[in-house]
Each structure stands twice: as C-alpha cells, then as structure tokens.
Amino acid sequence: MSAQPNAPHVTRIQGWCPGALRPMPSGDGLVLRIRPQLGRLTQAQVQGIAELAECYAQPLLDLTSRANLQLRGIATQDYPVLLAGLQALDLIDTDVQSESRRNILVSPLWQPADGTPALAQALSKALGQPGAPTLPAKFGFALDCGAVPLLRGCAADIRLERHDRGVLVYANGSTRGVVASAERAIARAMELAHWFIAAGGAPDGRGRMDALVAKTTIPTELASTAVPVNTGARLPLGFIPQGCVVGFEFGQLPVDTLRTLSTLGPLRITPWRSLLVEDVQTMPALSELITHADDVRLRISACTGAPGCNQAAAPTRELAHALAPLVPLDHVLHVSGCSKGCAHPNPTLTLVATSAGFDLVQHGTAASPPDARQLSPAAVAAHLKQLAHAPHL
Numbered sequence: 001m002s003a004q005p006n007a008p009h010v011t012r013i014q015g016w017c018p019g020a021l022r023p024m025p026s027g028d029g030l031v032l033r034i035r036p037q038l039g040r041l042t043q044a045q046v047q048g049i050a051e052l053a054e055c056y057a058q059p060l061l062d063l064t065s066r067a068n069l070q071l072r073g074i075a076t077q078d079y080p081v082l083l084a085g086l087q088a089l090d091l092i093d094t095d096v097q098s099e100s101r102r103n104i105l106v107s108p109l110w111q112p113a114d115g116t117p118a119l120a121q122a123l124s125k126a127l128g129q130p131g132a133p134t135l136p137a138k139f140g141f142a143l144d145c146g147a148v149p150l151l152r153g154c155a156a157d158i159r160l161e162r163h164d165r166g167v168l169v170y171a172n173g174s175t176r177g178v179v180a181s182a183e184r185a186i187a188r189a190m191e192l193a194h195w196f197i198a199a200g201g202a203p204d205g206r207g208r209m210d211a212l213v214a215k216t217t218i219p220t221e222l223a224s225t226a227v228p229v230n231t232g233a234r235l236p237l238g239f240i241p242q243g244c245v246v247g248f249e250f251g252q253l254p255v256d257t258l259r260t261l262s263t264l265g266p267l268r269i270t271p272w273r274s275l276l277v278e279d280v281q282t283m284p285a286l287s288e289l290i291t292h293a294d295d296v297r298l299r300i301s302a303c304t305g306a307p308g309c310n311q312a313a314a315p316t317r318e319l320a321h322a323l324a325p326l327v328p329l330d331h332v333l334h335v336s337g338c339s340k341g342c343a344h345p346n347p348t349l350t351l352v353a354t355s356a357g358f359d360l361v362q363h364g365t366a367a368s369p370p371d372a373r374q375l376s377p378a379a380v381a382a383h384l385k386q387l388a389h390a391p392h393l
C-alpha cells in the first residue's frame with residue numbers, strides 16, 4: 001500500500017446514453033444500444049442481430065442495466081448499413097427524439113393480460129406528444145405491473161405498479177402515490193413528469209426524481225395513497241414457469257451464444273443483465289450460461305475499461321475474472337476503469353484503476369476515498385484474502 005495521492009485521471013460526464021440512432025463514440029469505435037419494445041426480441045430479431053453483430057461489431061454483446069442490448073466496436077463507415085439492418089428487423093424508432101424519450105423499463109415477467117403492453121404503448125405515445133415535458137436524457141419510467149413488483153431496485157424516476165384498485169403511479173423516492181384506472185394511469189404519470197419539470201427537477205437539463213422528492217413536497221392529488229413496502233421479490237436464475245433465466249459474466253454474451261439462443265425461443269432482456277428464454281423446458285449445456293445464484297461469476301462486475309473506453313486507466317475485466325474466486329459469498333467486487341464508476345453507481349467492494357495501480361474501496365463507489373492505494377494485482381489479491389476473514393466486510 002502507498003500513501004501517495006491518487007494519480008490524476010480526468011473523467012468526462014456524458015449526460016445521455018447511446019441509442020441506435022445516436023451512437024456514442026468510444027475507444028474501440030461506436031457504441032450502439034437496441035431498446036426492444038417491451039424488452040422482448042423475437043427469434044427472427046435475435047437471429048438478425050447476431051448476423052449483424054458478426055459482420056459489423058465486436059463479437060461480445062453487452063446486456064445493460066436498462067434492459068438494452070449493446071453493440072460496440074462499430075466502424076463509422078459500417079454504421080449506416082448496420083442501422084439499416086436493424087431497421088429491417090423493426091428495432092429502430094422513427095427518430096432520435098422518440099428513441100431517447102422511450103426510456104421505459106418493463107418487468108421481464110409481463111404478460112399481455114396484466115396490461116403492460118397497452119401501458120407501454122400509451123406511455124410511448126404520450127412522451128411523443130407535442131406538449132410532453134422535455135425530460136432529462138436519463139429520466140425513465142418503470143412499468144412493474146406483475147403480481148409483485150420486481151423493479152424497485154432498478155433505476156427509474158416514475159413507477160407504475162399493480163394495485164388492487166388499478167395502477168399505482170408514484171415518484172421514485174416517494175412513499176406515496178396515486179391510484180388510477182389503467183386508462184388514466186399514463187395521464188397521471190405525465191402529470192408527475194410535468195410536475196418534475198415545473199418544480200425545478202432539471203434546472204440545467206439534468207436531474208433525477210428522487211433528488212427532487214427529497215427536498216420538495218409532491219402535490220397532494222398525486223400522493224393520496226401509500227406505496228406498499230418492498231417485498232424484496234427478485235427474478236431467480238434458472239427455470240421458472242415462464243422459461244429459463246440465464247446470466248452471463250459481466251452481462252456479456254458471445255455472438256455465437258446469441259445465435260444458439262435464437263433457436264430456442266423469444267428472449268426478454270432483464271435489467272439484471274440476464275435473459276429470459278421464453279417457454280423453454282431444457283437448455284443446452286453451455287459454460288457461458290449462468291443458471292445458479294452461487295456462481296462466483298456473479299460476484300464480480302466491471303466497466304468496459306481499457307482499451308474499449310478511452311477514459312480508462314487500465315483493463316478491468318481480466319482482473320475481475322481472476323479475482324472472482326476470492327470474493328466472499330454475498331459480496332460483489334466491482335472493478336472500475338476510472339473514478340467515474342459509471343457501470344456501478346451503488347456502494348460495494350470496489351477497485352479503481354489509476355495510472356499507478358488500483359485503489360481499493362472496501363465499501364463505496366469508484367468516487368469514494370480509497371482504503372488502500374496504488375495496488376498491484378497481486379497486492380489486490382492479498383487484500384481480498386485478508387478481507388474475506390474480516391467480520392466487518
């Protein structure tokens with residue numbers, strides 16, 4: 001361990017997420033995200049994406065925490081033909097504004113009968129209306145209308161959940177919301193969105209609902225009903241009545257795996273970087289599929305790191321993979337390529353690459369003050385072995 005201060009490493013904040021119509025330049029080419037309607041891809045769409053990725057992108061695809069499918073490493077000259085291919089698969093919005101506004105997360109267990117498709121369609125339409133509020137690029141909605149809410153732990157600004165009198169609509173961070181009929185629920189959600197802007201939630205075009213809720217009172221007509229306490233329900237891995245949920249190390253899946261999955265059934269992308277393969281009762285024995293919660297690969301996460309991200313001070317995933325067996329049960333080690341920590345905003349055991357080694361944060365984010373600085377990979381491993389025996393970790 002060294003007492004030297006952290007080596008300076010400049011990070012830039014991007015105020016938006018890449019889409020398909022607005023790809024983001026990165027260290028290895030363009031990054032593009034597909035936002036499937038209702039988080040679902042048909043078998044033909046999966047097959048088509050696999051073929052396009054094979055030709056025009058890196059052979060590893062990323063599942064994102066917004067239930068998007070990300071392609072990266074796209075050469076600028078290949079982008080138009082890739083986009084045309086995605087358009088032919090009916091995966092592209094009509095324009096950039098529609099794409100960026102359609103920031104809607106749905107429960108991966110949605111069913112037509114629970115009203116989610118109609119709500120999603122109505123919400124997309126409402127967000128595209130001329131009088132719709134101009135919301136921050138990262139502002140999002142969670143349609144969580146299954147039997148129990150699953151998305152409480154996922155980033156969203158306005159949440160809609162099933163209620164025995166209709167749909168509960170509430171602002172993220174609030175303990176109260178309003179119950180509306182399915183027909184009125186989107187209008188209520190838009191009232192909350194308008195209130196967010198009018199109350200100063202995004203003074204410079206950026207801001208999140210929970211920050212506003214923490215300092216401002218929501219109008220009583222939008223806060224008449226208590227939000228039930230979180231049941232803590234989670235989507236398990238493995239076989240469930242709706243099919244099979246499979247995870248992947250770092251949420252990345254090889255294009256060959258995607259092609260294989262396309263032969264099994266439609267896919268739903270979850271915000272936990274996993275896939276639900278609909279209605280299957282058997283799965284091929286592929287080592288890259290994670291189907292058990294105790295798999296050590298679930299104890300690690302890492303951002304893109306070098307060379308894919310041009311802000312990274314070092315590669316991240318190789319180190320995280322090597323350290324996985326040392327991470328204690330029920331903990332997650334995040335390896336970040338810089339102090340921005342964009343891939344893991346929540347506190348956890350964190351390593352941050354600097355130009356002079358890795359800084360270690362025992363419980364915090366990549367921006368937290370480190371507990372140890374400038375460690376070599378061997379020194380990091382030694383620290384983890386020590387921490388595994390520390391009762392306070």
Ligand code: SF4
Nearest residue numbers: 303309312337341342
């Ligand atoms: S946290 Fe990782 S992915 Fe994000 S900017 Fe830094 S190096 Fe890049």
